[in-house]
Amino acid sequence: MVEKEISQAVISRLPRYFRYLGELKDNGVERISSKDLSLLMKVTASQIRQDFNNFGGFGQQGYGYNVEYLHNEIGNILGLDQKHHLIIIGAGNLGQAIANYMNFERRGFIFKGIFDSNKELHGKEIRGMVVQPMEEMPSFIKENEIDIAVLTIPKSAAVAVADKLVQCNIRAIWNFAHVDLTLPGNIQVENVHLSDSLMKLSYNINRFEPEPADNLE
Amino acid sequence: MVEKEISQAVISRLPRYFRYLGELKDNGVERISSKDLSLLMKVTASQIRQDFNNFGGFGQQGYGYNVEYLHNEIGNILGLDQKHHLIIIGAGNLGQAIANYMNFERRGFIFKGIFDSNKELHGKEIRGMVVQPMEEMPSFIKENEIDIAVLTIPKSAAVAVADKLVQCNIRAIWNFAHVDLTLPGNIQVENVHLSDSLMKLSYNINRFEPEPADNLE
Numbered sequence A, B: 001m002v003e004k005e006i007s008q009a010v011i012s013r014l015p016r017y018f019r020y021l022g023e024l025k026d027n028g029v030e031r032i033s034s035k036d037l038s039l040l041m042k043v044t045a046s047q048i049r050q051d052f053n054n055f056g057g058f059g060q061q062g063y064g065y066n067v068e069y070l071h072n073e074i075g076n077i078l079g080l081d082q083k084h085h086l087i088i089i090g091a092g093n094l095g096q097a098i099a100n101y102m103n104f105e106r107r108g109f110i111f112k113g114i115f116d117s118n119k120e121l122h123g124k125e126i127r128g129m130v131v132q133p134m135e136e137m138p139s140f141i142k143e144n145e146i147d148i149a150v151l152t153i154p155k156s157a158a159v160a161v162a163d164k165l166v167q168c169n170i171r172a173i174w175n176f177a178h179v180d181l182t183l184p185g186n187i188q189v190e191n192v193h194l195s196d197s198l199m200k201l202s203y204n205i206n207r208f209e210p211e212p213a214d215n216l217e
Helices: A008-026 A034-041 A045-053 A067-077 A093-099 A102-106 A134-143 A155-167 A194-207 B008-026 B034-041 B045-053 B067-077 B093-099 B102-106 B134-143 B155-167 B194-207
Strands: A084-089 A109-115 A129-132 A148-151 A172-175 A188-191 B084-089 B109-115 B129-132 B148-151 B172-175 B188-191
Touching (some): A008 B194, A148 A155, A194 B172, B102 B109, B129 B134, B134 B155
Parallel strands (some): B109 B129, B148 B172
16 A cells, blocks of 8 residues: 555554544644644644655645644544454453553544353353353454454463464454564564563653652641 | 663663573573674664663673673563562453463562453452452552553453542552543553554555466466
């Protein structure tokens, strides 16, 4: 689709642009300059222009960007104009939290099924989906044209389940298990390591020690 | 503590080093060269050396790095040798998932309390913590020396709650609400936007269209 190879660093920033432009649009803003967008998003205007130039620049800078147009274009680049069918593997709290998050559906990510190896969860209903045993997964993926699997299972089970998903011709895995999945090149993986961001927070707390407290009693 | 200003990009990579080194250590590996570490982690050896040079380099390259020493040092840099007291605000599925994730405690992140504005959840027990009303939060923070608040509440409530937390002299907010919190400079914030990574996955799926399927029936 896009001919030029765009760096993953640029791609990583697109959802944030999309989010801010969506809010501007909802607030009735029609045009915005790269300078105002940079102030709002706390990145440099030159970064914004460089990022956008990867996609042709999105219109004349002199007049600012057309917010709605830019929001749509970035959404299309992100593939949000297309529908994706997802399954969740792991019906614990995290799996349930993701299943219940309405905004994903709004962006075209449709949850079709949820699976768990724990028999006690089978039959439980989560947002209209009945938790199914793992054995049902391969046929379900085929019948429901599932392209994304969300892994919310412990690290110990994740690699074996991912291998199974590869056999099922899944196209992408959104992985919350605490292990980096490395899969064949045609399968896309996003590893989400929640504790990584908590550790970064911990570093920054220690880095910025508070002033001696004046308000101690 | 650290005199030189280290870029947040470097800091963002430290938890991943910490994770890989922990696994090597658990597997009994005593030393590893930057080259072998680079193959394992799929980053360049020069990136690793550059990152480590920010902290003095961590020992002689010729012999490789001492895995246990390096793991400990990076853990200390991340502040994992210290205990942090946390509260969770929002006792829904995501808040419960985080409360139940044992690995955080192992790293010194101790969950002390959980709060929600929903009366129906008050009194419910989550991993030994009783869900409390929001009104109890300020005194609880003070009495339990809470330094980190985890926000697992909708976007609409997040900004007001964050302001309240600032008044309570919280030191850091780990924010899962779908809005970038910008707070006074002495308060550390990590915004975790789950849908951003899902959108990146969506981009990459579209970017790498599958080969024409040979296995269609």
